[in-house]
Amino acid sequence: MIIVTKPEATADQIQHIIDRIVEWGFKTDVSRGEHRTVIGVIGDDRAIREHPIAAIPGVESVTPVLQPYKLVSREFRGNTSSVVKIGNVAIGGPEIVLMSGPCSVESKEQITAIAQDIQKAGAKILRGGAFKPRTSPYAFQGLGEDGLKLLAEARDATGLPIITEIMDTRQLEMIEKYADCLQIGARNMQNFSLLKEVGRSRLPVMLKRGLSATIKDLLMSAEYILSEGNFNVLLCERGIRTFETYTRNTLDLNAVPVLKAETHLPVVVDPTHGIGLREHIASMALAAVACGADAIMTEVHNSPELAKSDGEQALLPHEFVDLVARVRKVAEAVGRAL
Amino acid sequence: MIIVTKPEATADQIQHIIDRIVEWGFKTDVSRGEHRTVIGVIGDDRAIREHPIAAIPGVESVTPVLQPYKLVSREFRGNTSSVVKIGNVAIGGPEIVLMSGPCSVESKEQITAIAQDIQKAGAKILRGGAFKPRTSPYAFQGLGEDGLKLLAEARDATGLPIITEIMDTRQLEMIEKYADCLQIGARNMQNFSLLKEVGRSRLPVMLKRGLSATIKDLLMSAEYILSEGNFNVLLCERGIRTFETYTRNTLDLNAVPVLKAETHLPVVVDPTHGIGLREHIASMALAAVACGADAIMTEVHNSPELAKSDGEQALLPHEFVDLVARVRKVAEAVGRAL
């Protein structure tokens, strides 16, 4: 931690800053420059960070030296990548994994038919929502436990492990009975109670980046889960909110190489929500693979115009088949397989 | 709802769009222009909105005519303002209300002393967090129920009603025993399970705007609470996330007159989190009152450099006294009282 003092800071104020730091159990290294005095704090940045140094009179700025996360950092795993398994599917290894399925589970016929379609096309994991975080209270809120049962039946029919969203701490016990992986949605990325709860689950967790979450915020939210003991965490880039209105969100692919360098956790990209325009999802999926994503999540529906949610951005099964063929080529071009 | 078709849409596609809309129970009004066909959908926009019209082949764009919210809209209350009471303090009437207190409840001495200070200065409501949504799992997470008890004691000592944050649906029963108003924090603004839960509470709710929530998103989240039967909702502008890094957030005062025109619900402004720089909180409080805020929430601490959270942005009690005097003058200049 590096403290810069104000130009008008008095000698007494500077001494008081130093005293506080020593009182909190750290050492200091003071360098008096022409314009400002700089105080280096020696010790664990993450511990000192919890003290409101900026509130001490005379302090102009406080700059941390270390990142605030620890368990999720690549350094923590000796600069290697983690592989997380959903059912028997490994994510984060040489193979790129496709997760696919409808936005919402709507009926037995719908989810089973789509599961069979995507499996044939090459997907390895089935997605589908039973609890839906909708902006409007008047919109379809999901089938609840009935939806989970339908997902489990679709897994029985295809062998595909399933990932589904959890929205409330009280749902964990129920969802754990059916699902192979928990999803935390973008709007709950900083629902810290929920993060702690899934941190105590035996299931892996896919954590989606919030609409205005920095990469650092995303990593700190993942740190919550790991700090409770669950190290099976996937990070998912799914579009951030910017001023651009042509696209639904701005899929931030910059986050992919940055995350791969900062953390050992696997990185998933969701181009469906990311760009939100059906005709451009494949292009963004290719780009995601090219820059290092470990898995791609897309929405597929066999009758988008009758879907109960997000129909306008779902791919048709035959469009998904085409996407898989194109993704395979790019995967190979970057030394991965599908 | 107004549908514009693509230039290359065929007659069959256009007929199919019309058929779907009729099938869903609405009427259409078709206008064939030189470049595009425009289909007006006659009926309740909010009902038609749930169908994925944009997924129908041939559709270029879909533009709603009505806002997606209903119960929160000013039209719903015949263009009048609602007054919400916290304890016996009315918010949304002619008087501007000051809510104040520390970020976190830390000890009996701390919360009682601060409560007495702010009451003397003119605050009408005491704030203080017992459950703290912290970016880092290693940061102070609040005293929990013990904190709630200390808040209740501070209320006993001063008569100030208390507002405190709820983070988890499972906390409602406990918090209801102590608090006079529930606060939903910015990070939980779209925690829809929590919104529904507090919608069934007997307590009023202050809903803070999310960091990347549009004004419309904020109103839709409030609609969740009202739709469960709880009409005692306050909306709080507390800063959005932009590219600007000088300030902690960008307090969006534009939201104040817009909300006052769009909804009947009272509007609170939190300049502390909004700008995040202690020396400029008073300026933003004055501006908030000038443009129509009904209440101002600020953080006050009697020993900021020892605070367990947010010390760097807390006002000292004497700074708060000064702020109150300045706010009073501006309130009177715009025809309000304090």
Next chain:
Amino acid sequence: MIIVTKPEATADQIQHIIDRIVEWGFKTDVSRGEHRTVIGVIGDDRAIREHPIAAIPGVESVTPVLQPYKLVSREFRGNTSSVVKIGNVAIGGPEIVLMSGPCSVESKEQITAIAQDIQKAGAKILRGGAFKPRTSPYAFQGLGEDGLKLLAEARDATGLPIITEIMDTRQLEMIEKYADCLQIGARNMQNFSLLKEVGRSRLPVMLKRGLSATIKDLLMSAEYILSEGNFNVLLCERGIRTFETYTRNTLDLNAVPVLKAETHLPVVVDPTHGIGLREHIASMALAAVACGADAIMTEVHNSPELAKSDGEQALLPHEFVDLVARVRKVAEAVGRAL
């Protein structure tokens, strides 16, 4: 300047960093911590800043200690405020100044009538565009020199000094013949050729903040003008671009107290472009005055629905009269006059 090295930086790399800094004429202060080595660079931050330190192998981050601007900083003027005169109107002193007029000069009748209306209402400076930066090449581009002549005639008729926009270095000589103050629009805030050119003008300059310019960027652009010798610069907050779509832009009033603390230059606020909604301009003008603005610029038109540009956000003359009365009260409440 503070340099933090990478954890894997070798002793040779660290020595090479130190050597480079010494070679560039600065001194170093090295502090070897547990996790990172921190190198303080002693000397003028602004000079060292021009070297690409981050490009040297082994460097993890570089943090400046001083702000990159100098002439515009409040420190430079001994922590006092500058007063800039447009004609004989002083901006930055105790009186709040209203600048008003149409978006574009359209005709002699239009500009003279509006000038008389706003003068009667209390405005002190007349604005009007002769060269218009329009998003579309097919939109009205302004009357050019004819517009400038009409502005000069309106000044003759009312005595109000005039401010008008310059878009191109080649226009300076012509505009200097007519105007009392040059305006640089938001889209040209980083048109550095233009900044240098107006830096050599005898006229004062009002520099508008760019749509995605940080406060620091704005100050650096002002620094360009001052560094050429022209210290008569006004800074204008006029709305930044965020994700919010309800308002045209997001008027960032946080910038007002921040600028007043960082620079000696006067601060103008333009609520018309800032919020872009006619019915809410007055509210934002009041807020701007409450938080410390020195001047308010608003658009007024006597026939908005026939205006050649921005009609939808222009106030009618009688609405401006009302705004002035309200601004006066708030100005007095914060110890200013109008």
Next chain:
Amino acid sequence: MIIVTKPEATADQIQHIIDRIVEWGFKTDVSRGEHRTVIGVIGDDRAIREHPIAAIPGVESVTPVLQPYKLVSREFRGNTSSVVKIGNVAIGGPEIVLMSGPCSVESKEQITAIAQDIQKAGAKILRGGAFKPRTSPYAFQGLGEDGLKLLAEARDATGLPIITEIMDTRQLEMIEKYADCLQIGARNMQNFSLLKEVGRSRLPVMLKRGLSATIKDLLMSAEYILSEGNFNVLLCERGIRTFETYTRNTLDLNAVPVLKAETHLPVVVDPTHGIGLREHIASMALAAVACGADAIMTEVHNSPELAKSDGEQALLPHEFVDLVARVRKVAEAVGRAL
């Protein structure tokens, strides 16, 4: 154009709206719904757009049906792509083109050596700045005409055509003597005087997207150039400004497929400025090619730590060689060549 009236709009107001539209030479189609009256305006959207319809009393909202651009639209070219030539290098055809070189031209040795390095590696166009738009007036501003001469010498030595930035309308004549392509930087994307000027040049123009420019804004700025007669325009995505601070900018690859679908103009991606982190430039280049970019611009320097600008984000020549090999594979995977 579709006009929605306010719920409280009177019959007289609605008639007045219709009268104005007819007076301006358009026809109307009126549909009276339960809650709102909707007025369709029949005729050229781009012409009606110039009237301030939203300023007419009773109007709630105005929604255009057509895009505001025409010459740049893909429809204008019968849904085909344009190929733009820089010297004898075609951009927008099956081959992906690499443009490379230093940020600034610094000396004869520097520019010639780098030109030779990148040519050997596979680049087809040499970039280098002689006029530099720097945030700080104290930073290196470029060698001016001397820099242009050095660029021309490097072209003589290698045969690579050159692209260089123009910052001021007055520089056009001089730059045309040396350059093969003009570059308009992000900060000048809405310098409309400059756009018009280069619209009259015989040279092709690469237009970079502004930091807060929407895709539509970018296309409108290109429309300025085409409307003056110059159809040889390339569009360049180079990162937008968002809340994310880990990366220098947020390279918005979503813009690539969107632009390819909206316009016939070729699309260039600049990952160097886009992500701004040397170690991640190659990843973003691969992603750009995967999602459809026609050309990639990167900065290369043979001695980054001594560069006069942007050294921290320049690739070393051997890193560029590696990037080319990887780009080639991805290009082939998506059916392109290098």
